[in-house]
Amino acid sequence: MATATYVEEQRSTDKTALITGSEAIAVACKLADVDVITAYPIRPYDTVMQYICKLVANGEMDCEYIVAEGEHSQFEIVKHASACGARVFCGSSGVGWMYAMEALTVTPALRIPMVAMVGNRALDDPGAFGVEHNDALTVRDLGWQLVWVDSAQEALDTALIAYRVSEDRRIFLPCAISCDGAFLTHSQALVKVPSQEKVNEFLPRYNRADLLLHPDNPITVAPQGNEDWVMEIRRQNYAAMERSSLVLKEAYADFERIFGRSYGNPFFEEYETEDADIVLMGMGTLSTPVKVAIRQMRKAGKRVGFVRMRWFRPFAAAELAKSLGRFKAVGVIDRDYSFGSPYMSGVLTTEVRSALYSAPGSKPPVLGFIAGLGGREVTVPDVEKVANSVYEAADGKSQPLTQWIGLRE
């Protein structure tokens, strides 16, 4: 294990490094001058903490690096540090994330702008190291901003954006950056590492302002609210999440201006959608087999596009509905499950259908596909199978609303 190996001097002081998704986030933490970091072992996220350990040991990073005795404490420690004005970083995977659940619920409720990495992993039992998205999705209703990235570069950039948005006084909500276990956490790619000057220009210092817990600002944080006040307080969180879309857009625009890299629409990426008849959807590193399959299908004359959801919370429902209205049918590939949900679909599918339902304009049929659970690879033939079914639906032929793909018979 090594810290970022800089292979090439780039224009100005930017550098290019061959690093994994986890390492990219570690580098972002260093650039963001994070103050308090807590670690606890669970694969696959914990590589990020191994890299950070080395950065601290090598004197490249100055922070309190605390190894906790469990994930509940791990998240509680940084929650309290953040309340005192420290920029914090944390993370977990699978059942580790679940073990921290109580802390995860109070963090957004307390308006703590924690940034966390989720190395997405299947939940026990049975044990599995591979990716599934159910871990991070468990907090989708609680006020966490949730984003899925699909490359090491995007991981680094999104971590900087996450700090910027979360710590904006208009927001003060935590953000979890999901990186697919193994496919992203452990895969190396060339990453442009921005200069410290650019990061400083993009990312102001965390200012806890009127909410700072300090003897000079002797506030009482989270007294009992009950039916008198809890509803008004929930409404403030609602409003903060509502503002998050706007602040995210500002941050992406500034990111492009300062770093010279654009992500287009911050909320979702569109691939080969311009002339597409049908589109597939998904989150995270699914993009790799899907894009390869689309290139092959297009050679065979099939006009298939792909929409990769980046931000799951906030969910850009209106924009997504507008985009999807252009197509004849939509196939959503979920790397998660939601047993007993409407039509037994995965979580993303249900959200996409819900986004379309109330939108004006045309509503294409939405088929749900559950694939790649427990880290099983989603192959190019899998994707073609999905596309074929979506084509059938586009032609008006009845198709099951939920299908499991790549399942052993």
Add this chain to the structure above:
Amino acid sequence: MATYIQIDPTQKLDPFKSVKKLPLEEYFTSGHRTCQGCESALVMKMMAKAAGPRSIILGSTGCMYVANTTYYSTSWVVPWMHTQLGSSGSAALGTSAALKVLMRKGKIKNEPINVIAFCGDGGGADMGVGAISATLTHAEYNSLILMYDNESYANTDIQLSGSTPWGANTTFSSPGKVKRIMHRRWKKNMAGMMAAGHPECKYVATICMSYGLHGMNSIRKALAIGGPTFIHSLDPCPKGWDYDPYLSHEMGELAVNSGVWPLYEVENGLLRLTGRTEQIAAGKIRRVPVRDYLLKQGRFAHFTNDDIDYFQSKIDDMWEKWLIPGVIPFRRDVEADTPPSS
């Protein structure tokens, strides 16, 4: 000698010389709605007074959160924050770590600030024991964890915890027609466990606010000594123990004088019996029979004479057979433990 950890300076907190020398300022004031005679509320008041204004206090869920801190009528004058039931250790650690790094980086003014996290016996001796234990090993972070022990999960309607005395009637151990003793576990020895298990922790003490000056000076010592520290306070609770509130003070005295609640401190590894307990150990005063303590409380009203004798024998055991009486329950000889049949 190389120093591997950096302990930041603490406030100079000399012991209060007498009750008359106490500062008049209160940092835990009106606004709370604890029961009449609530000794835990008194602990909060004394703790805040002992610590003074340059303090941050974190409080776990329990009576001292729910009954003390109502929206728009907080009783805290110093900055205060809720922490989760099992999180007093993590709250102390995170707060202290933030202060340390922000001061080191010059992001806030460099000054010693007291960090206190309190928890009840449910939050501390049961749910939070792992986090407290972890925090006591992080020697470079200054903080005090104070466990106020009213011997039940009081806020949720008096349920037994790992710190509830043997046989007590709680809503989860109420006696019935066939079973008289529903709670058959002996109270955890929290302070002894914390002191014995965490050699880097410089200060562990037991207190009871019936002896207020003693309690406050223990708190000041814990804050001034540096690193993580732990105090276990025994707090009579009129609701949970079922006695008339005016007896609260006396109940604490009885707990100490019967030998049920030994007062001691472990400072830099040195054990010292303190207050009345020291006098008992030195043979200057005799232990009061536990009967006098138990029968004043409704929670033991179902006890038979056998039950009281058993309780007494366990306390005698603690004083006569423990390797370090009242503190460490290791023994040189093993005898069978024979509780009365229920």
